[in-house]
Amino acid sequence: MSVAARSGRDHAKLRGVAQVIEVTDPSDPRLDDFRDLSSADRRPDRPGGRGLVIAEGVVVVQRLLASRYPVRGLLGVRRRIEALGPELDRLDVPAYVATAEVMAETVGFHLNRGVLAAADRATPPDVAELAAKARVLAVLEGVGDHENLGSIFRNAAALGVDGVLLGPGCSDPLYRRSVRVSMGHVLAVPFAPLEPWPDGLKWLRDSGFRVLALTPAAGSVPLSEAVRPGERVAVLLGSEGPGLTEEAIAAADAAVRIPMAGGVDSLNVATAGAVAFYALGGGDDGGAARQG
Amino acid sequence: MSVAARSGRDHAKLRGVAQVIEVTDPSDPRLDDFRDLSSADRRPDRPGGRGLVIAEGVVVVQRLLASRYPVRGLLGVRRRIEALGPELDRLDVPAYVATAEVMAETVGFHLNRGVLAAADRATPPDVAELAAKARVLAVLEGVGDHENLGSIFRNAAALGVDGVLLGPGCSDPLYRRSVRVSMGHVLAVPFAPLEPWPDGLKWLRDSGFRVLALTPAAGSVPLSEAVRPGERVAVLLGSEGPGLTEEAIAAADAAVRIPMAGGVDSLNVATAGAVAFYALGGGDDGGAARQG
Numbered sequence: 001m002s003v004a005a006r007s008g009r010d011h012a013k014l015r016g017v018a019q020v021i022e023v024t025d026p027s028d029p030r031l032d033d034f035r036d037l038s039s040a041d042r043r044p045d046r047p048g049g050r051g052l053v054i055a056e057g058v059v060v061v062q063r064l065l066a067s068r069y070p071v072r073g074l075l076g077v078r079r080r081i082e083a084l085g086p087e088l089d090r091l092d093v094p095a096y097v098a099t100a101e102v103m104a105e106t107v108g109f110h111l112n113r114g115v116l117a118a119a120d121r122a123t124p125p126d127v128a129e130l131a132a133k134a135r136v137l138a139v140l141e142g143v144g145d146h147e148n149l150g151s152i153f154r155n156a157a158a159l160g161v162d163g164v165l166l167g168p169g170c171s172d173p174l175y176r177r178s179v180r181v182s183m184g185h186v187l188a189v190p191f192a193p194l195e196p197w198p199d200g201l202k203w204l205r206d207s208g209f210r211v212l213a214l215t216p217a218a219g220s221v222p223l224s225e226a227v228r229p230g231e232r233v234a235v236l237l238g239s240e241g242p243g244l245t246e247e248a249i250a251a252a253d254a255a256v257r258i259p260m261a262g263g264v265d266s267l268n269v270a271t272a273g274a275v276a277f278y279a280l281g282g283g284d285d286g287g288a289a290r291q292g
Numbered sequence: 293m294s295v296a297a298r299s300g301r302d303h304a305k306l307r308g309v310a311q312v313i314e315v316t317d318p319s320d321p322r323l324d325d326f327r328d329l330s331s332a333d334r335r336p337d338r339p340g341g342r343g344l345v346i347a348e349g350v351v352v353v354q355r356l357l358a359s360r361y362p363v364r365g366l367l368g369v370r371r372r373i374e375a376l377g378p379e380l381d382r383l384d385v386p387a388y389v390a391t392a393e394v395m396a397e398t399v400g401f402h403l404n405r406g407v408l409a410a411a412d413r414a415t416p417p418d419v420a421e422l423a424a425k426a427r428v429l430a431v432l433e434g435v436g437d438h439e440n441l442g443s444i445f446r447n448a449a450a451l452g453v454d455g456v457l458l459g460p461g462c463s464d465p466l467y468r469r470s471v472r473v474s475m476g477h478v479l480a481v482p483f484a485p486l487e488p489w490p491d492g493l494k495w496l497r498d499s500g501f502r503v504l505a506l507t508p509a510a511g512s513v514p515l516s517e518a519v520r521p522g523e524r525v526a527v528l529l530g531s532e533g534p535g536l537t538e539e540a541i542a543a544a545d546a547a548v549r550i551p552m553a554g555g556v557d558s559l560n561v562a563t564a565g566a567v568a569f570y571a572l573g574g575g576d577d578g579g580a581a582r583q584g
Binding site (some may be wrong): 032107151154157158160183256259260261266267268270271272275278279 | 364366403443446447449450451454550551553558559560563566567570571
């Protein structure tokens with residue numbers, strides 16, 4: 001194993017970060033957090049855990065650094081590590097600098113984005129505390145596709161959803177692909193499991209939320225008729241194929257739909273969620289500049 | 293080359309389709325329309341054209357069969373060809389039946405969806421005729437990502453957009469991945485180039501459309517303030533990175549934005565489009581059953 005230790009040049013170029021370490025051997029065990037990222041079954045994950053949180057690319061890594069997840073380390077080509085900016089200065093973890101080739105051999109594929117960060121998981125927030133602070137919630141049932149899940153978090157963050165509750169059958173929002181597709185927003189929007197199911201929905205209603213099940217099923221009312229400005233609302237979204245279960249729809253206050261043109265079965269679940277978040281969020285961004 | 297000709301068994305199982313042909317040799321030149329689909333540079337495309345229209349999977353193939361594009365032929369495993377149903381009976385083109393292995397060797401990768409159809413391109417509709425019949429249009433500038441483009445067409449179809457006009461820098465909506473991501477709706481929603489640029493936007497305004505540029509730029513008004521029920525409107529969408537050009541924004545009647553929560557730069561362009569289509573489409577699906 002040949003590993004170059006920190007050098008004066010690293011210190012100078014990286015504005016005082018003490019732990020920049022150049023690595024030239026892809027088998028260096030200090031890179032194990034980043035090893036074989038594409039093969040979940042070979043990942044050296046934490047004992048009893050569901051794997052590390054991995055962020056890819058400058059923007060998402062910055063969001064990880066700003067999140068509540070305890071960062072363990074970074075790995076990147078010099079240019080990308082430098083692009084992280086002042087966030088790096090506050091870090092007390094190693095930042096491994098390597099060539100693109102060494103990175104590719106370590107992680108198992110070529111990384112366009114050139115920088116990675118790894119963090120430990122953190123205890124999910126208490127669902128009652130999360131709900132108490134929220135006006136708009138998304139509640140997911142059976143959303144198993146990691147890209148849809150990531151997109152839902154990105155849309156939730158953009159459109160002012162205060163938290164996401166996970167019913168049965170949902171994938172892990174902190175899976176690497178979800179984190180990437182969410183643009184890192186899954187690291188900021190709080191989420192927690194909602195249990196038991198579907199009784200948790202009754203609890204949400206008792207807690208002051210109107211629970212609206214988004215479904216094209218017969219009997220649903222157009223979304224625009226369901227909006228009551230300012231009310232606390234939880235939007236229930238199901239998986240793209242089968243949609244929400246009957247039990248979930250029955251446990252909601254109302255079934256609502258996005259009016260669809262004839263012949264088109266449905267929108268992607270993340271897109272449908274975005275339309276609902278927009279419609280129910282009140283459509284006001286406050287402070288932004290307005291034009292007559 | 294060993295090719296089994298049509299057999300009585302095919303006729304019986306496939307309800308009278310005359311041209312079901314079993315193929316066992318992946319190098320059979322009759323399969324050339326489906327050869328090397330993943331390598332655009334090796335595709336045997338039409339002289340002077342931009343390639344064939346390729347549909348993948350039962351649902352998208354059915355949409356191709358129902359479209360205005362002249363179908364040339366199909367290739368699929370027996371089960372998927374049979375799943376196409378009565379649409380096949382009306383076809384006067386060959387339907388090649390092969391094993392999954394022969395299909396994979398022909399197209400260059402394993403096809404989960406098990407059936408393909410190829411069609412010729414067709415002349416785009418006249419932009420003036422398209423606009424004359426439309427109430428809501430989407431106008432795209434610089435949307436180069438095939439998946440975003442496909443998603444925009446899927447959302448346009450679902451949310452009642454009558455046509456899509458393509459400004460400069462847009463990818464080919466009929467590229468295979470766009471067709472797939474659009475769920476085949478790109479084969480139904482009419483589209484045409486809008487030229488010259490940005491003067492075509494002025495022509496649209498003169499034709500009775502209010503042109504709204506969707507942009508988070510300063511000076512934009514919230515979408516909800518821009519809606520005027522029933523008016524003819526063209527929504528201008530830019531690429532996800534740089535967004536709309538200043539010339540395009542200047543040529544629009546107004547700049548509108550989707551209110552965003554603090555710190556979140558933007559939605560995916562297809563998602564932003566969906567929100568705008570929903571907000572501007574009037575939110576009414578007519579005939580559907582209503583509750584309450």
